[in-house]
Amino acid sequence: MNAAVLMPGATGSAAASRALDTGLWVFIGVASTLFGLFLTAYVMRMDGADWSTIALPPQLWLSSGLLLGGSVLLQRASAAAKGARWPAVQTLLLAGGACAMAFIGVQLWAWQSLLAARVMLASNPAASFFYVLTALHGLHVLGGLIAWAATMPMVSQPSDPAGVARRVALCARYWHFLLAVWVVLFAALGWLTPDVVRFICGRG
Amino acid sequence: MAIALVLLVIVVGSVLFHLVTPWWTTPLASNWKQMDDTLTITLAVTGFFFVVINLFVVYTVWRYRHREGQRAAYEPESKRLERWLIGLTTVGIIGLLAPGLAVYADYVRPPADALQLEIVGQQWQWRYRLPGASGKLGGSDARFVSAVNPLGLDPADPAGQDNIVILGNEVHLPLGRPIKVLLRSHDVLHDFFVPPFRARMNIVPGQVSTFWFTPTQPGRYESLCAQLCGVGHPNMRGFVVVEDEATFQAWLKQQPTFATTLAAVAAPSTGARAGADALAEQGRSLAQTKGCVACHTVDGSPGVGPTWKGLFGKTETMADGSTALVDDAYVKAFIRNPQARAVKGYAQIMPKIDLTDDELAALTSYIRSNGSASIDKAQR
Amino acid sequence: MIYADADSQHHAPQTFITKYVWSQDHKVIAVQYASTAILVGLVGLVLSNLMRLQIGFPGVFAFINAERYYQFVTMHGMIMVIYLLTALFLGGFGNYLIPLMVGARDMVFPYMNMLSFWVYLLSVIVLMASFFVPGGPTGAGWTLYPPAAILPGSPGFEWGIILMLVSLLIFIVATTMGGLNYVTTVLQARCEGMTLLRMPLSVWGIFVATILALLAFPALFVSGVMMLLDKTLHTSFFMPAVVSLGQVTNYKGGSPLLFQHLFWFFGHPEVYIVALPAFGIVSDLISVHARKAIFGYRTMVWAIVVIGGLSFVVWAHHMFVSGMNPWFGFFFATSTLIIAVPTAIKVYNWVLTLWRGDIHLTVPMLFTLAFILTFLSGGLTGLFLGNVSVDIPLSGTYFVVAHFHMVMGVAPLLVVFGGIYHWFPKVTGRMLDDRLGQFHFWVTFIGTYLIYFPMHYLGVLGMPRRYYNYEHYQFIPASAYTLNAFITVVALTVGVAQLVYVYNLVWSTFRGQKADANPWRAASLEWATPNTPPVHGNWGARLPVVYRWAYAYSVPGAPKDFIAQDAPPEAGGQEPEPYERPKEAPA
Numbered sequence A: 001m002n003a004a005v006l007m008p009g010a011t012g013s014a015a016a017s018r019a020l021d022t023g024l025w026v027f028i029g030v031a032s033t034l035f036g037l038f039l040t041a042y043v044m045r046m047d048g049a050d051w052s053t054i055a056l057p058p059q060l061w062l063s064s065g066l067l068l069g070g071s072v073l074l075q076r077a078s079a080a081a082k083g084a085r086w087p088a089v090q091t092l093l094l095a096g097g098a099c100a101m102a103f104i105g106v107q108l109w110a111w112q113s114l115l116a117a118r119v120m121l122a123s124n125p126a127a128s129f130f131y132v133l134t135a136l137h138g139l140h141v142l143g144g145l146i147a148w149a150a151t152m153p154m155v156s157q158p159s160d161p162a163g164v165a166r167r168v169a170l171c172a173r174y175w176h177f178l179l180a181v182w183v184v185l186f187a188a189l190g191w192l193t194p195d196v197v198r199f200i201c202g203r204g
Numbered sequence B: 001m002a003i004a005l006v007l008l009v010i011v012v013g014s015v016l017f018h019l020v021t022p023w024w025t026t027p028l029a030s031n032w033k034q035m036d037d038t039l040t041i042t043l044a045v046t047g048f049f050f051v052v053i054n055l056f057v058v059y060t061v062w063r064y065r066h067r068e069g070q071r072a073a074y075e076p077e078s079k080r081l082e083r084w085l086i087g088l089t090t091v092g093i094i095g096l097l098a099p100g101l102a103v104y105a106d107y108v109r110p111p112a113d114a115l116q117l118e119i120v121g122q123q124w125q126w127r128y129r130l131p132g133a134s135g136k137l138g139g140s141d142a143r144f145v146s147a148v149n150p151l152g153l154d155p156a157d158p159a160g161q162d163n164i165v166i167l168g169n170e171v172h173l174p175l176g177r178p179i180k181v182l183l184r185s186h187d188v189l190h191d192f193f194v195p196p197f198r199a200r201m202n203i204v205p206g207q208v209s210t211f212w213f214t215p216t217q218p219g220r221y222e223s224l225c226a227q228l229c230g231v232g233h234p235n236m237r238g239f240v241v242v243e244d245e246a247t248f249q250a251w252l253k254q255q256p257t258f259a260t261t262l263a264a265v266a267a268p269s270t271g272a273r274a275g276a277d278a279l280a281e282q283g284r285s286l287a288q289t290k291g292c293v294a295c296h297t298v299d300g301s302p303g304v305g306p307t308w309k310g311l312f313g314k315t316e317t318m319a320d321g322s323t324a325l326v327d328d329a330y331v332k333a334f335i336r337n338p339q340a341r342a343v344k345g346y347a348q349i350m351p352k353i354d355l356t357d358d359e360l361a362a363l364t365s366y367i368r369s370n371g372s373a374s375i376d377k378a379q380r
Numbered sequence C: 001m002i003y004a005d006a007d008s009q010h011h012a013p014q015t016f017i018t019k020y021v022w023s024q025d026h027k028v029i030a031v032q033y034a035s036t037a038i039l040v041g042l043v044g045l046v047l048s049n050l051m052r053l054q055i056g057f058p059g060v061f062a063f064i065n066a067e068r069y070y071q072f073v074t075m076h077g078m079i080m081v082i083y084l085l086t087a088l089f090l091g092g093f094g095n096y097l098i099p100l101m102v103g104a105r106d107m108v109f110p111y112m113n114m115l116s117f118w119v120y121l122l123s124v125i126v127l128m129a130s131f132f133v134p135g136g137p138t139g140a141g142w143t144l145y146p147p148a149a150i151l152p153g154s155p156g157f158e159w160g161i162i163l164m165l166v167s168l169l170i171f172i173v174a175t176t177m178g179g180l181n182y183v184t185t186v187l188q189a190r191c192e193g194m195t196l197l198r199m200p201l202s203v204w205g206i207f208v209a210t211i212l213a214l215l216a217f218p219a220l221f222v223s224g225v226m227m228l229l230d231k232t233l234h235t236s237f238f239m240p241a242v243v244s245l246g247q248v249t250n251y252k253g254g255s256p257l258l259f260q261h262l263f264w265f266f267g268h269p270e271v272y273i274v275a276l277p278a279f280g281i282v283s284d285l286i287s288v289h290a291r292k293a294i295f296g297y298r299t300m301v302w303a304i305v306v307i308g309g310l311s312f313v314v315w316a317h318h319m320f321v322s323g324m325n326p327w328f329g330f331f332f333a334t335s336t337l338i339i340a341v342p343t344a345i346k347v348y349n350w351v352l353t354l355w356r357g358d359i360h361l362t363v364p365m366l367f368t369l370a371f372i373l374t375f376l377s378g379g380l381t382g383l384f385l386g387n388v389s390v391d392i393p394l395s396g397t398y399f400v401v402a403h404f405h406m407v408m409g410v411a412p413l414l415v416v417f418g419g420i421y422h423w424f425p426k427v428t429g430r431m432l433d434d435r436l437g438q439f440h441f442w443v444t445f446i447g448t449y450l451i452y453f454p455m456h457y458l459g460v461l462g463m464p465r466r467y468y469n470y471e472h473y474q475f476i477p478a479s480a481y482t483l484n485a486f487i488t489v490v491a492l493t494v495g496v497a498q499l500v501y502v503y504n505l506v507w508s509t510f511r512g513q514k515a516d517a518n519p520w521r522a523a524s525l526e527w528a529t530p531n532t533p534p535v536h537g538n539w540g541a542r543l544p545v546v547y548r549w550a551y552a553y554s555v556p557g558a559p560k561d562f563i564a565q566d567a568p569p570e571a572g573g574q575e576p577e578p579y580e581r582p583k584e585a586p587a
Helices: A012-045 A058-084 A086-116 A124-153 A161-191 A195-202 B001-022 B033-063 B079-107 B245-254 B258-266 B276-289 B330-334 B357-369 C015-019 C024-058 C066-102 C109-130 C160-188 C201-232 C257-288 C297-314 C328-354 C363-386 C388-394 C398-427 C434-460 C478-511
Strands: B115-122 B126-132 B164-166 B170-174 B179-185 B189-191 B209-212 B219-225 B237-245 B315-317 B322-325
Touching: A012 A124, A012 A161, A012 C160, A012 C257, A058 A086, A058 A161, A086 A124, A086 A161, A124 A161, A124 C201, A161 B001, B001 B033, B001 B189, B001 B330, B001 C363, B001 C434, B033 B079, B033 C388, B079 C388, B115 B170, B115 B189, B126 B170, B164 B258, B170 B245, B179 B189, B179 C015, B237 B245, B258 B276, B276 B357, B315 C109, B330 B357, C024 C066, C024 C109, C066 C109, C066 C160, C066 C201, C066 C257, C066 C398, C109 C160, C160 C201, C201 C297, C257 C297, C257 C328, C257 C363, C257 C398, C297 C328, C328 C363, C328 C388, C363 C388, C363 C398, C363 C434, C398 C434, C398 C478, C434 C478
Parallel strands: B115 B179, B170 B237
Antiparallel strands: B115 B126, B126 B164, B179 B209, B189 B219, B219 B237, B315 B322
């Protein structure tokens, strides 16, 4: 076993942002486990005789686009922050947050259209999972928006440019994580059927 | 040094305890001797480690207790020793696992010619089903469960018509034949466990689980429910009677088939039964489906709760010494709020069961029909 | 190389509220966690005594009816496993020891650390509230298996189960917040010279346990959310078509086994979340009180990591008779018996540390020796239960109850006691009373052994667990009832003895004999703070620098029988493989 080597030359605020960096990775690990376990439950429940797939509301394509847009904007904000172009950072960060908020709005619209088609939470297990998975993902987006709201005031005239730039980068990373989770959820909800599962598990 | 002495006493005491303990496995009544043998092997190996390591600790604590002027040795590691210990332990583990898995390989493969026994668990009673002449069991589903069909058998399935249905909690089995047990439930998890048989399995609503064994000793065995299933869990007792083939067949012939139980219900009532008796008949089925019969008998035999034979009209004694006349009001109040009072001599474990007012009236009518002739005669 | 830290300019809190209530100081938060956990643990202890009253003297105590009995069983189990042991080891010991042992000023996210305690406290309040709702708390067993847990027939199926699940979800949020702190602090905030392989095993145990917690609690979260939805909104995640006490319900298609898989995917790592910190702490207690380096430090680290990893692939040994696919039994029996190997190595190494040591029979050492005996006993009975075919007749009996109490209740609890006796002088600057400590030790150790050792035999006999009474069962001999009565009397005695311990804690905090800065002459870094008890910021103006591992005891040629971690490099006592300093170290 090799001895871990500490990073030399650390200053106070850099140590703090290294901590935030690690902390976010750990949280991403935890959240990935959470979503992974829900998906495992989804696959296992699919085995039941009463499974019927539900049609995904078309609003999901719009919300996916918004989430993708948000990621792109956040990534550009992060790059701008590294280059200390703070007015650009403000605009891009604001736009990225707006995309996330719009995402949640469109998700709620998708729920509303399902409810109008009388597909309720307890109607069938596929519907149950749809609501639970999208709700859980939406809550994580809301959590991200809280961190975003804390970061927004920092990007106008930052007193610690390097530190704030790192924070913006972390927001961007979290946005990308939520996008990646959403892609997997969307694919699972839309295309992971009992036949696919049986094929993978080798029980044709 | 007290600690070294106490540790020594504990080790010696534990071994002695094991040698004289009256509590060990019940006498084996099935083919699963291999399970007992593997238990013995495990005991021997673990017992050896327990004694050797603890005695080593006892010696070490005594020998290396702090004394002025002594210092500890400095030997922070020894790769060689570690490798030996890992190797030895691995050998020990394999020695335990191999026989265990070998037995398990037998456990998961029931013999092809086994007699099928279906056990249906319900809060809080056991019922059974055996195949009839055709040798096949019919289908079942929760949607068929009703007062007259508590096992939920599919009435349209021809294979089920000749199935032997046993609605009481005692089943008989032939000696020496492998039995493949199929376990079902329509409500919650249960587990049919007869310790002398060793083999058992949880019952999971929504699926059929199985295990197998061959009874090798005649006798009447108690079964326990071994998976927590609510407040009636400890009372969910069944009986398995193991007897020779001839006696078993004779018993089997006396049991109703599914078709018979359906026909008995469909047959029109005789002239004497009408009106109030129909209400009591409804109450009788409710007593079955709501689980009352798990604790209350109607033939006077003792149960978890007071028997209903002769109950109505009697003067019952409460746990606090007061008395009460068992009339309509008493019965209804008791069913609606079972925890409000305790009857002397009985554990206060009656659960609150949901009943509509009509159902309550029917059940009360049934209890009344089992009681004494007149409410005025409080003689018992 | 200078590890300057911005926090040395950070102002210490001034008011009573910011110092002791809304405190972001890890030491205060640790005491808050520990005190809450111990208080709620006393509730769990009383519940266990009530259970034993019924088991030992069935029917004598009329107020313990079947409903209440199952409620006591359930709340006792959940409180002890989650709200006492997990919170105490991670939130209590973890919070206190990690920054001090790695040379940090505090946890890396102090505000979130503070929040994690208050969220934990909220979860405790919600749990206790379930005693006061209609129907009372849930009585479905700490495992909360559906369908029974949310159907009539189980106590608390109306409100109690909802509060239980909500409380668990809140607890998981608290644990995640704390866990992020512990992991990130260990990875990022170690002082100069403190490599991962110079950290004491207490930190390793808590660190790996925290990783387990972060990855395993999500499974409980998933199952909790799904059961809550099944109960409140009538989804059918776990509920098949059920006819409950004569009523047809509108559930269908769900799988009770899905709950069990999720629950035990959490539940097995959970027992290691409790055990690994205990392993780490006991290694340190042995080293200090036997004046000898822990034998095979790196193997011990390896074993902790391997046990942690393997703990995720053994879960279905709790489900051998569950009705799951029988072929899984082969895999899980094998993985379970494999995990026995690194665990056995740890036991050997503890014993080999004592061998040729200089054993001081202090109260912490007494608890350590008792731990070795009881953990060995409990671990060995695990081999019975892990071996699938031996498990079949033992599952659901008192053998299981005896096993898990010995290995999770008795052994780690002995480490808790030993650890508190050991670090009390650090936390308060005073010693715990020695005579009360000896009394507490002897009664607890001998008492718990007398309770749980014979209990195994009742399980072999076939006596089932979670039974309110055993009336009318012919195969249970009268002697078993006598044994149960005996066990109850011992349990009540041990219960009362814990009050002596609580009294000792409280009295010694205010009147205990004043302690030196390092009364046990330990080498690890937490004892090297300039103040005892340590003040805000822990280390004064400069962070410590470390030159060796934490186990430099009885080094040949050294003037004293220990060399502190932060003593100058010339003092020697390097770990077996010396740390290679990077070549370009600046002045």
